[in-house]
Each structure stands twice: as C-alpha cells, then as structure tokens.
Amino acid sequence: MFEDELKVLSSLDHARAGNIIADINSPSLYLMQAPCSFLNDIGRCHVYERRPTVCGMYPFKVNTSGTTVGLQPCPVGFLIIRDFASWIIDTISTSDISPGERSGLIEEWQRNVESYELELLEFHSKPVLLEMQIPYEDLEMLSMFLASRNIGK
Numbered sequence: 001m002f003e004d005e006l007k008v009l010s011s012l013d014h015a016r017a018g019n020i021i022a023d024i025n026s027p028s029l030y031l032m033q034a035p036c037s038f039l040n041d042i043g044r045c046h047v048y049e050r051r052p053t054v055c056g057m058y059p060f061k062v063n064t065s066g067t068t069v070g071l072q073p074c075p076v077g078f079l080i081i082r083d084f085a086s087w088i089i090d091t092i093s094t095s096d097i098s099p100g101e102r103s104g105l106i107e108e109w110q111r112n113v114e115s116y117e118l119e120l121l122e123f124h125s126k127p128v129l130l131e132m133q134i135p136y137e138d139l140e141m142l143s144m145f146l147a148s149r150n151i152g153k
C-alpha cells in the first residue's frame with residue numbers, strides 16, 4: 001500500500017496499523033503482514049470503506065517488482081484486465097496525441113488484449129500462468145477504469 005494509505009489506516013486505528021511494515025523491495029510501499037489486523041471478529045474488513053487500493057483490486061494478486069505491479073489473476077481478473085486493455089484502446093483512439101504515437105500505442109495494447117484472450121483460453125491447462133506487469137505509471141489509468149466500472153467497491 002502507499003504511504004498515504006498507511007496514514008489513513010493509522011489515523012483510523014493506530015494499534016491495528018502497527019502490523020504494517022515497510023516493503024524492503026519498494027521503499028515507497030508498505031505491506032500488511034498476514035493475517036490482516038483489520039479483519040474484525042466476524043471476518044469482515046474493519047476499514048472496508050477506506051481500505052487500501054491493493055485490497056480494492058481483488059481478485060488480482062499483487063506482487064511488487066520495483067517499477068511494476070505483477071498481476072496473477074483468476075479468470076475473472078483476466079476478463080477485467082482484457083476489458084481494461086480494450087478501454088485503453090478506446091481512450092487512446094479519441095485522444096489528441098499524434099497519429100503516429102496513437103497507432104503505436106493502439107498496436108501495443110491490441111497485442112495485450114490478444115495475449116490475455118489466449119491466456120484465458122489456456123487458463124485451465126497451463127502449469128504456469130502469465131504474470132501481467134502493470135507499470136506504476138499505468139496504475140492511475142487502471143484505477144480510473146475500475147472506478148468507471150464500479151469494480152472493487
């Protein structure tokens with residue numbers, strides 16, 4: 001989670017937030033040690049309305065790798081990320097960037113859509129699933145997409 005999110009959780013419940021540690025791989029990120037201390041007595045999130053972005057991204061599994069967030073989603077996650085790629089293509093198509101840059105980006109995201117389609121087809125037969133890398137600079141776009149679909153609420 002991000003530092004701002006740690007501050008929010010600390011302000012809500014300082015004791016429970018004590019279970020959050022710095023991520024040694026990514027200095028600007030923080031990790032909740034399992035089991036999450038914000039789970040309440042009936043197994044529900046104590047801070048659901050203010051939960052970190054990473055929690056709202058379920059069903060994705062998030063791994064940090066320095067400059068990207070790796071996603072190893074279930075089939076539903078693949079459908080979401082495929083739709084995200086299609087949404088980006090639509091967004092780029094109507095943007096005012098140069099035609100050359102636009103076609104390059106559309107081609108790149110079209111390849112992503114095709115690879116996600118393939119991964120979905122082979123989901124139950126492959127021993128190792130593709131881990132999709134979302135660069136940090138694209139996370140805001142992903143967040144906008146999820147908000148536009150009301151996913152993760």
Ligand code: SF4
Binds near residue numbers: 038045046048
């Ligand atoms: S959604 Fe789950 S992991 Fe996230 S803060 Fe709530 S209880 Fe913890």
